[in-house]
Amino acid sequence: MLRSRPLSSVLAALVAGLAVSAGGAGAAQAAEIQLANGIGGQGSSWRTDGAGFASLKFGVRFVDLIAPYFIFRLGYGSVDERLLTLVQLGAQLWVKIGIVRPYLRFGLAHQHEETMAAVKEDAFGAIWGVGDGIRHRGGFEGALGADIPFKTFKKWEFHALIEGFCTGFPDPRGPAVYGGATAGVGFNFRL
Numbered sequence: 001m002l003r004s005r006p007l008s009s010v011l012a013a014l015v016a017g018l019a020v021s022a023g024g025a026g027a028a029q030a031a032e033i034q035l036a037n038g039i040g041g042q043g044s045s046w047r048t049d050g051a052g053f054a055s056l057k058f059g060v061r062f063v064d065l066i067a068p069y070f071i072f073r074l075g076y077g078s079v080d081e082r083l084l085t086l087v088q089l090g091a092q093l094w095v096k097i098g099i100v101r102p103y104l105r106f107g108l109a110h111q112h113e114e115t116m117a118a119v120k121e122d123a124f125g126a127i128w129g130v131g132d133g134i135r136h137r138g139g140f141e142g143a144l145g146a147d148i149p150f151k152t153f154k155k156w157e158f159h160a161l162i163e164g165f166c167t168g169f170p171d172p173r174g175p176a177v178y179g180g181a182t183a184g185v186g187f188n189f190r191l
Contacts, residue, residue: 030190030191031061031062031191032060032157032188032189033191034059034060034067034069034186035058035186036184036185036186036187037055037184037185037186038054038055038161038184038185039052039054039055039183039184040182041180041181042167042181043178043179043180044079044178045175045178046174046175048079049078049175050078051075051084052076053074053084054074055073055182055184056071057070057186058071059092061092065093066091066093067091067094068089069088069090069091069092069107070088071086071087071107072087073085073088074127076116077113080115081116081117082113082114082115083112083115083116083119084111084113085112085127086110086111086112086167087109087110087111088109089107089108090107090108090141091106092104092105094147100147100148101146101147102145102146103143103144103145103146104143104144105144106140106141106143107140107141108139108140109138109139109140110138110139111136111169112135112137113135113173114131114133114135118131118132118134119131135173137169137173138171139167139168139169140167141166141168142165142166143163143164143165143166144163145164145182146161146162147159147160147186148160148161148162155190155191156189157187157190158187159188161182161183161184162181164179164181165179165180165181167179
């Protein structure tokens with residue numbers, strides 16, 4: 001019960017901030033298609049385990065506030081020399097501070113982890129999640145980040161992004177926690 005009070009306070013503050021942000025926006029805005037790519041790094045709860053990755057994120061933002069999204073990451077983990085393939089579905093919420101758009105994201109994650117030796121035997125199967133030796137893992141991810149617009153042209157808005165994230169997997173077949181950061185560029189196209 002004591003733990004729920006701080007969490008409920010944080011959620012109440014977030015909802016209030018989003019309501020103020022949405023209320024200040026005036027009339028509802030059209031939806032936007034969003035696409036962004038990035039590169040990043042992460043560590044895990046395994047000692048000396050580091051990983052680099054590339055990512056692709058797709059979403060559709062409604063009312064300038066919320067977007068369902070899809071993320072795909074492909075990376076390499078140093079412990080056990082393993083390929084990391086992550087797919088994620090979730091929702092992202094924004095506020096607006098000047099031109100900067102801070103956001104909070106939460107999603108369900110599915111990650112494949114397999115040794116590079118198995119990838120060499122069947123690269124196609126490894127990328128698509130049907131190769132031998134794949135550990136299929138389900139979990140959750142939360143992230144805090146910001147979109148920073150740098151160019152607007154008609155219905156297009158180009159932005160840089162930076163974020164920090166934490167991914168958790170409850171099963172014991174790999175690291176329980178990954179934490180890292182992503183930097184990238186993307187665009188929004190207003191419909």
